[in-house]
Amino acid sequence: MAHLNAAHNFAYWLARDPRNAEDIVQEACLRAYKFIDSFDGENGRAWLLAIVRNTFYTWLEKTRADRSSIEFDEHALAAHGYDMKILEYDESYSIDRSLQQEESRRWVDRALSQLPDDFREVIVLRELEELSYKDISTIAGIPVGTVMSRLSRARKLLLQHLKATQEL
Amino acid sequence: MDCMETRTLLGSYLDRELDRKSVIAVGRHLDGCGECKRMFDLHSSITSAIRKRATYHPASASLANRIRAQIAQAAIRPENSRPPRVTRPLWNRWLQLGSAVAAAVIITSIATTQLASNSGNQMIAEQIINGHSRAILTSHQIDVASSDQHTVKPWLSSKLDFSPTVADLTTAGFPLRGGRLDYVDNRPVAVLVYGHRQHVIDLFIWPDDGVTDRSRTRSFSKRGLNVLHWSAAGMTHWAVSDLNSADLETFAERYASSK
Structure with missing residues (x-):
């Protein structure tokens, strides 16, 4: 389950919340399945992580109007x-x-x-x-x-x- | 290389993303410059701190299970929101299954054995389609021509080390035309030839090797031919025809329930 772990770890660190991370990964995997034709067979992990990232940002726009985190000075x-x-x-x-x-x-x-x-x-x-x-x-x-x-x-x-x- | 240049490249040097020439140049500068060396050490300390101590969050087993179930579901019902289309062609469903397997492999890499058996099935499907096409092209479709199951069955049994079920499906609209021998998966197999209107159906039968996935009917399609595969009563069955998939499924059902 190498890529699924990578997908979840990435989603976790993007969302910083376990439940949201799982939702994002699940949605991303469904997208991966639907867009499997766009996979060039080269690097499955990078391809899946790109989908996770897109899914995260879509989710972020939907759920949070204000996405400002604690910014560093x-x-x-x-x-x-x-x-x-x-x-x-x-x-x-x-x-x-x-x-x-x-x-x-x-x-x-x-x-x-x-x-x-x-x-x-x-x-x-x-x-x-x-x-x-x-x-x-x-x-x-x-x-x-x-x-x-x-x-x-x-x-x-x-x-x-x-x-x-x-x-x- | 001066300090400014070195500091710009420090991260890439640490990440081994520099070309050989730059690696040598940065290394040489670090050897002679305490300030830059200190910066480099800071960079590598933060890198190793993250690598060693940041929590890695692997997927839970329950998430993995949910995703597998979800993909399997999506493969069966591609459009959840819409009612199923009656005329969804078989090849489409096969493609769906194929991409489900591919997606599952990329995501969870759990489906390797399933993939292996699928590719094995695909190889056999290829041979079935070739056998059918060859018979049609060479007009050598039938070795024993008879609509009588009691003629076809003994003839096949005498040539093979097993005895296939020869069903009379005339009343169902699939009259028996005869039988022949073919060679699939490195063994001689029985082929029952049935008709349906202008179409010909070849039903390939041989004993199960016990390894074949007998859980459900699988369908394939290629070169305008539909293929159905199922296992029953210790036998592997492959039906191939230019008949539409719905009629081929009806044929398979009638044949299976005739026993």
């Missing part, structure tokens, strides 16, 4: 620049392994779920599905150069977020 980020704290956080990880592991999982999940949609989707496709820039470009319908710049900005935002959370 990118200007603040630019002012702060990078911080080494993220590495210290990695070192402290070894002190109490199980506790830290659970805690860091929560941090990472929260940081990821608070990324703006455009950035979250490329990060999920890249880090969790380990897809190539080319596949991500196909799925998200953006040029490879945009994939590159969005990934870069997404990583900077995540760094910033993890640093900020840690300081709380």
Whole structure:
């Protein structure tokens, strides 16, 4: 069930809600079945994920008039620049392994779920599905150069977020 | 390569998306520039944090089941909202089944055994259609010409290691014309030849290998010929004709209920 898992994971990270994720995947699979003729036989996973993404945005337009998520303050980020704290956080990880592991999982999940949609989707496709820039470009319908710049900005935002959370 | 260029390419370097020449150039710069190296480490730390610690959400078993059921449903009733069209051609239904299998494979990859048996069926369907076409083209349709089931059955039984049921369907509008031998799926098989108005129906019969999917009737269509496949009483049956699919189905029903 490799592709179904990928479809669900992607839908989950797009919708950030388990029930909606399942609805989206179910709808996407029905679409996949209907439009199977449009599948070129090349990369089934990328093809299915593109359908999941389309289904998500259709669903989003229908259900939410206001799709603004918690946006990062990118200007603040630019002012702060990078911080080494993220590495210290990695070192402290070894002190109490199980506790830290659970805690860091929560941090990472929260940081990821608070990324703006455009950035979250490329990060999920890249880090969790380990897809190539080319596949991500196909799925998200953006040029490879945009994939590159969005990934870069997404990583900077995540760094910033993890640093900020840690300081709380 | 300077710092600005390096930082632009840092992500692609990390993701192994750069060409060889750029990889070497970035690597060389990182070796000599502490500030850029620190940035690179930050980038890779966030990447590994996400990879190691972000929660992956696989599909639940119940979702997988719902989707399989949904696709199977869509294959049977392509337009849920509309009443079923009476004259939906058989090939259309076969295409629906085919795409359901393809979609299920892409989505859940559960249907591999089903696909294998379907492609096996397709291969046999191909042979059935070829056998029928060959017989029509060479006018060698009938080895034993008789409308009498008690003549056809012994003749076939004497040539084969099994004895097919030869049904008299004259009253149903499908008079028996005779029988012949053919060769399908690497074995000699019985062919009963029935008529219906101007049409000819070949009914291929041989013993089940026990592996064949006997759950339901399957239909195929190719080159203007309709094919029906079913299993019953330890026998595999394949009916092929240029008859329309509804009449061919009637034939199959009458034959199956004659025993």
